[in-house]
Amino acid sequence: MNRSGEPTLIASVQRALRLLEVVGQHPGGITAKCLARNTGLALPTTYHLLRTLVHEGYLAKLDDGAFIVGDQVAGLHDAAQAQQLRSRIRGVMTELREDLNAAIYLARYHEGEVVVDAIVDSPRTPRVDAWVDFREAAHATAVGKCLLSGLSKDERTDHFRRYPPEDLTPRTITGLRELVERPTPALVTDTEEYSLGTACLAAPVEGSDSPATLALSFPARKLAATGDYVRPLRAAADEISRVLAVAGEYPNWN
Template sequence: MARGGEPTLIASVQRALRLMEVVGEHAGGATAKTLARRTGIALPTTYHLLRTLVHEGYLEKLDDGAFILGEQVSGLHVAGQNQGLRSQVRTVMVGLREDLNAAIYLARYHEGEVEVAEIVDSPRTPRVDTWADFREAAHATAIGKCLLSGLSQEERADHFLRHPPADLTPRTITRIRDLVNRPVRPVVSDSEEYSLGTACLAAPVIGASGPVTLAISFPARKLADTKSYVRPLRTAAVEISRTLAVAGRFPAAG
């Protein structure tokens, strides 16, 4: 840091970024002389920076001598979009955690498996102890049951053929017929079916390819408060649904 708390700026980095900005302003690309003139950077320095940027993949030089943005920039753009989407989703989840004093989960059914993509918890609201893999415990968790409700009965049957339901607690439901024919509900629950002392609620999220769910976990002793949890959970699920619908995709794993 410079004196007075001002950051120490690297002039060569600033020049390189400015060159990339100006290249981006020219749809058909721009020559080194054009870039030097537009940026005010000396031509020899411009050539040096351009060679470096081409070598690193941030620019590409065309046969006519013009420079265009390279594949590395496209990769950064995609990564930035995904990080922005993930940040939007997590913001909703953090708000829900604070409102309900519960751990929050975002999960999807992807390539035939339950995948928990995001968890927002805290020391005050710890996540459930995942002593059994969620992929093997869809029958016993609100997350899994909600995701499976987005499948056809044939797809549910196939899931349980691959992952036979096991007794995880005395409350676990393992009869496949009951699991396959389970009616679709706006909010799905489990009460100590996965872990004794823990209850969960899950609501479907719409707007992304394949079943997605937003869920919460909390001590089973708070089951009497379930009604107060439902509206905020569904509201948050709708908000995330809109976010994913606008983005047109599910946030990639970090």
């Protein structure tokens, strides 16, 4: 900020951005002289900025001397789209957290593993204490069970071959026949199977190349209110499914 309270702006950055905007408006390319006329910049200044933008990969110079948008801009565009996609999904998750007063999870089954991509919680709605890696505890969590329900029996068998189910609490189901053969309902509940005192609910999310799920965790004492969670959870899962369908891809959360 300057003394007048206005933000301090860097004029050279503004000029460079203006050049990028004008180049982007000319798919076939535009010369330095035309750029100078379009932007009102002095020709020497235009050449100086163009050289810098070409060097950094934001512009490319064609054989005929015209300038076009460079690969770096395409990379920024892809990154911006991915960030917007993640932001929209987190917005749905945040709204669900506030509505249900519960921690919210987005997970998928990726390359043979349970991957929790995003968690939206708060001090008031803390996430479950992950005392056992979710990859090893798919049999005991609503998240894992929902994801495994999207696999074939052979794929589920392979998963449990790699991660044999173990008792995590007195309520944990470990029978392979039940875990592999028994159909899993569309809405999955974990009633203190992973952690005593904690219950979870998970719904499938469509639009991903691999099984995905939206889930929430809450104190087990609130199990009587599970019915109040069902419709909002399904609605949020459907909304994320629509977002993914429009985007045509599942975002990279790394």
